[in-house]
Amino acid sequence: MVDVRRVKLPGVGVLHTFVTDDGGKVGVIAHRSGHSDLITFADEEDTAEASKVSLRLSEDEAHTLAELLGGTQITESLSALDQVPGLSIDWFTVDYEDHIAGQPLGSLADRGIIGLTVVAVVRGESANPAPSPDFRVFPGDTLVVAGSPEKVAKAFNFFRTGELIAKPKTGAIGVPPG
Known part of the structure; x- marks a missing residue:
């Protein structure tokens, strides 16, 4: 040590x-x-x-450097999980302009994102594992999520914009069935 x-x-x-x-x-x-x-x-x-x-x-640059240095150890320990087909583990750092900033985490399943989990919220030096839906998210927090790559992208879009990416309907004009 x-x-x-x-x-x-x-x-x-x-x-x-x-x-x-x-x-x-x-x-x-x-x-x-x-x-x-x-x-x-x-x-x-x-x-x-x-x-x-x-x-x-700057404060933001110092946080970024800390995340890079600390994130390396986390990434290395989770690298084996990246080899699991269909599973993506990713980090979303909340910025001031993001929709989720200042809001409770809420339930992603209630928003139509089923099969994705917010594993933890990292704030400063501490992690808040398995946060409840009423856990309030602030700029600078890092959300650790796990799910399929498509659902992770959908959640990240929601965190940024507040909008869900609509899945194209089969048979719609310009969208092939299947």
């Missing part, structure tokens, strides 16, 4: 650092204003090879 050191920076925010196996240091300054600084530097600062890199991230 990695040992993370946390230091309060009065008037600024919090600095989190850890030492890597190769002797480097990685740090994140979480500013009170919402943005973050990602920094890396050599463990031995008085060496000739000491180098420092700093990158300023």
Whole structure:
């Protein structure tokens, strides 16, 4: 397990650092204003090879980086499930303009999307497994869903727009039967 050191920076925010196996240091300054600084530097600062890199991230960029780094472990552990025919597991990150933002999750089955499950809602550092229909979804939340690829796409469209994709009727003009 990695040992993370946390230091309060009065008037600024919090600095989190850890030492890597190769002797480097990685740090994140979480500013009170919402943005973050990602920094890396050599463990031995008085060496000739000491180098420092700093990158300023907006709040959204910091969340994206965290999702990418954390999502890798989740994706790797679920990779075996991706091999199951007809099953898709995907993540939907809620944006401010999405229909579902600020709304209760509701029941997808009541909306005609049967055979799809919201496995969890990830909010910040915590997961809310098997959320109830009255669980309110907020921007920044990530919905983990499982179902057929077609139903996942239908649910994602609903989360974005509030509209369900109508399935073409067999025999309709321009739609071949079957």
